[in-house]
Amino acid sequence: MGISVKVIDPSADQRWDSFIINNPQSSIYHHSVWKEIVQNSFDFQPIYFVLEDTFGNICGGMPVFLVKSWLTGTRFVSLSFSDHCDILLRDNKDVKLIINAVIELSKSVRASSIEVRTKNKSVNFEDFGFNMSACYKNHIVPLDKPLDLIRQNIQGKFRNNINFAQKSGLKVEYGTCEEDLKSYYQLYVITRKRHGLLPEPYRFFKNIWQSLYPLNMVSLILAKEASKPIAGIVILKFKDYAYFLSSSSDQNYLSKRPNHLLWWESLALVHEEGFRYCDFGRTALDNKGLMDFKRKWGAVEYDITHYSYGALTKNSFLQNIKNSRGKFIHLLFRHMPNGILKFGGNLLYRHLH
Numbered sequence: 001m002g003i004s005v006k007v008i009d010p011s012a013d014q015r016w017d018s019f020i021i022n023n024p025q026s027s028i029y030h031h032s033v034w035k036e037i038v039q040n041s042f043d044f045q046p047i048y049f050v051l052e053d054t055f056g057n058i059c060g061g062m063p064v065f066l067v068k069s070w071l072t073g074t075r076f077v078s079l080s081f082s083d084h085c086d087i088l089l090r091d092n093k094d095v096k097l098i099i100n101a102v103i104e105l106s107k108s109v110r111a112s113s114i115e116v117r118t119k120n121k122s123v124n125f126e127d128f129g130f131n132m133s134a135c136y137k138n139h140i141v142p143l144d145k146p147l148d149l150i151r152q153n154i155q156g157k158f159r160n161n162i163n164f165a166q167k168s169g170l171k172v173e174y175g176t177c178e179e180d181l182k183s184y185y186q187l188y189v190i191t192r193k194r195h196g197l198l199p200e201p202y203r204f205f206k207n208i209w210q211s212l213y214p215l216n217m218v219s220l221i222l223a224k225e226a227s228k229p230i231a232g233i234v235i236l237k238f239k240d241y242a243y244f245l246s247s248s249s250d251q252n253y254l255s256k257r258p259n260h261l262l263w264w265e266s267l268a269l270v271h272e273e274g275f276r277y278c279d280f281g282r283t284a285l286d287n288k289g290l291m292d293f294k295r296k297w298g299a300v301e302y303d304i305t306h307y308s309y310g311a312l313t314k315n316s317f318l319q320n321i322k323n324s325r326g327k328f329i330h331l332l333f334r335h336m337p338n339g340i341l342k343f344g345g346n347l348l349y350r351h352l353h
Contacts, residue, residue, distance in 0.1 A: 003052070003060075005050070016050070023088045025088055037211050041204040050062075059094070083279075083282040106309075112311050135306070150298065165261035170223050171224045172222070183232070190338065221266055223258040231253070233246070242273075247262065280294045
């Protein structure tokens, strides 16, 4: 049976979403609606490579964004604004076809590099000239047990914090409109500022909300002191997985343990809705505090590996953050007024993924 490589528009070709729904390795980041969210938010060019058999069936796929940036160069990224996005294959022997097609097209558009973000260890990217460029940890809580057993797997101190928060009078409410999303975004900005990081633009969250909320593929949960939102979490939902996309809080209320309450209520919500796994996202290896926090929820740890093909952008803003200048940049962000920090996120964030 002959296999050919094609480029499709996943929003117009109904075969794509049907293919990923039936592929056990797919994630929400493969879905055509995620392509639309990222494209509408950052104006990246989507290039979705598929393997097609002689009957017109899709039997493999690799989503890619072409990122053109004055700051980080022209790049292929699989996939921008995703924690991981594996190549999807029915048969690994076909991997050479799709990777070679991606490499050839990247050369024709003069992309300086190709980046892939993968959890799949069955594809050896080094065989195709890729080099490992970064490693992360992915923490996932299995939800295949009764809720009380899941709670028992949480560290005792965290269980005490959940109990404390529940007795402190905090209320947990579900966001239902864009005003709730705006309240969350204000918490998000001050949280990013606290950590010395640029915030993703509001339009990204707005596009997520407008695209996924009508499909019941996103939930927003807020913890409130009286009527004031003091913490929040955004959860993406697809197939068997719930993804903790973003969580934020007001540091003035951390003594009430709103984050512990929210994470527990979120686990309970997705467990009740029938999801089998809760994905806490990726964590940098040097972020020991966050990694330890996720482990204490009973999470299982997996590797996410980034591979790069071609020349990496030198002296870029992104690399400066990662080297000795990073401390100065983070300090600068922590002292910026919120309005200027948001402006910086609007201007620069598209260049960092």
